[in-house]
Amino acid sequence: ELKVEQNPLFLSMQEGKNYTIYCNYSTTSDRLYWYRQDPGKSLESLFVLLSNGAVKQEGRLMASLDTKARLSTLHITAAVHDLSATYFCAVDDAGGTSYGKLTFGQGTILTVHP
């Protein structure tokens, strides 16, 4: 059974600081996704990582994937208040016809304060 663990689960950051959220998973997969969720809202896709060594960047967020270590990171650079949200990683329990069967991490609640 695929397990996905994020840490930290709660992250309180000061504006302007840098930090990294980690996503570890338990079985072989080369498809990993990062999503953002604002309170009471649905999920917004941030990054799609499809191979070992993949790196994607959008604004102050950068995601990477190391399939050998079964680890993805979401790095936040110079945080701003607008980044406050819950961030989820999700791993595809891939294999043959099972593409799209995602297992989600618990989520990291990020709060950015002045």
Next chain:
Amino acid sequence: DGGITQSPKYLFRKEGQNVTLSCEQNLNHDAMYWYRQDPGQGLRLIYYSQIVNDFQKGDIAEGYSVSREKKESFPLTVTSAQKNPTAFYLCASSQRASSYEQYFGPGTRLTVT
């Protein structure tokens, strides 16, 4: 505009009643998914369908049923057998190729009393 719609946004039911949640997409995606989210937790997969007239159980299918008679529609029925149905239900869809990136609908918040 292409997207995924879920209705209703809020739904209230009495215990023991079945209820059906709607999910429609006009993205021409082959695959559709239903997730459940409980407060402070991640999403858990209930059912998914990769093609019309075919669907598979996810991790928590007990007490739920689905149908996929049309490509654009994937309704979820929460039956009276589901012991803790109160939750936020999210529908998603993806193309069966390339990245399989899933796009989510706005969700339905179900409260059963």
